[in-house]
Amino acid sequence: MSVRFVLPAAERGYSFLPSVGPNASYVAGHPDGAITRHSSFNFGEYQSGIPGFGAMRVFGDEVFMPNGTGYNMHPHHNFIIMAFVLSGTLTHINTIGRIDELGRDDYYVFSAGSGGKHSELNIGEGDLGVIYVWVLPGRLLAPPSYRRARFDRSAGANRITCLVGDEPGALPIAQTFRVSRLVSDAERRYAYRPARPNGLYAFVVEGEVEIADALLTRRDSMAVEGEDQVTIDVRTGGTDVLLVETKL
Amino acid sequence: MKKYLCLGCGFSYDEARGLPEHGIAPGTRWADIPDDWVCPDCGTPKSRFEMVEIPYFEGEAAT
DSSP states (O other): OEEEEEEOGGGSEEEEEESSSTTTTTEESOTTOEEEEEESSOBTTBOSSOOOBTTEEEEEEEEEOTTTEEEEEEEEOSOEEEEEEEESOEEEEETTSOEEEEOTTEEEEEEOTTOEEEEEEEOSSSOEEEEEEEEOOSSBTOOOEEEEEEOOTTTTBTEEEEEESSSTTSBOOSSSEEEEEEEESSOEEEEEOOOTTOEEEEEEEESOEEETTEEEOTTOEEEEESOSOEEEEEOSTTEEEEEEEEOO | OOEEEETTTOOEEETTTOBGGGTBOTTOOGGGSOTTOBOTTTOOBGGGEEEEOOOBOTTSOOO
16 A cells, blocks of 8 residues: 555644734634644645645644634635534635534535635634645636535444535535545444545544554544555544545 | 646636736746745745646636
8 A cells, every 4th residue: 555644643733823913913803712723734834744635735623712713804716625613613704605604513615716705713612623624626716616514423423424525415526536534433444445546635533543554543644545445444433534535 | 828826825826817906917927926926815925836737717718
C-alpha cells in the first residue's frame, strides 16, 4: 500500500484566533471568545506542512467558544467549502440567501463559485466543534450554491456512508471528490474502494483505526494512494472516521 | 496565459483577463505583478496564490 503521509494530531498546524486583537476585524463575538483551529494542511500563517492532498487544500478541525464567537461575513470565490458539525450548533449565514442552523451530524456544502460571502457563528452556550474542508472546484466561477444534509447515525452505524459525492443520498459536488463517514461501535474490518487513481485521506474524529500498518488515534490522519481497496481495521468501539477521496 | 487562485479565499487571477478594476491590464503576466501585491478580496499575499489549470464554468467565457 502506498502511503503518502501520516499526520499525528499534535503535528498539525495550530491557530488561536481571539475575538479581540489583530483578528478583531475577522472574528466577532464575546471579548473572551476565541476559535482554535488545527490544520492538516497549509493555512494562513502555517506554511511549513503538507500543502494539500489532491483537490483538498484545507482540512480544519475547529472549536468555537460560545456566546457569539465566529467569523464575520467575508468573501470567497471558487472554493467548495464544507462544514461537518461534530458538537454544538453552527449558525451559518451566506449571500445565497440562507440563514441556517446546523447541529451535531449536520453538514453543508457551500460552493462559492463566482462569488459569495458567509459568516460562521457559535451563538450557543457551549463549544462548537466543526470540521471545515476546502476543495478546488472542477470549474472556475460557477454559479454559487448551498446545500445541507445530515448524517443519519442509526442508518449509518457500522458501515461507510457517503456524505458528499456521486452516490445516492449524498450531496453532489462539482469535483471528483467524496467525503464518507465510518462510525463503528465495535472492532471490525472495513474496506473502502476508491475509483483509481484517486487518493484517500482518513481522519480519526474519535477512536482508533489501523490502516496500512499505521495506528491512528483521536485526530490523527493519513493519506494513501493508488489502491483498489483500502483496508480499515477499527481497533475500538465508538470509532468515528472521516474518509476523503480525491482525484490526484 | 495562466490562472492563479488565492489560497486564502479562492479569488482567481487570470493573466488573459487581468484585473482592470484594480489597475492590472489584461495580458499582464503573474510574474509582472509586484511581489507585495495582495489579494484584493482578503489581503492574502501573492506568494500564497497557486497556479491552477481549471477551466471556466460553461457560459463564463474565457477571453
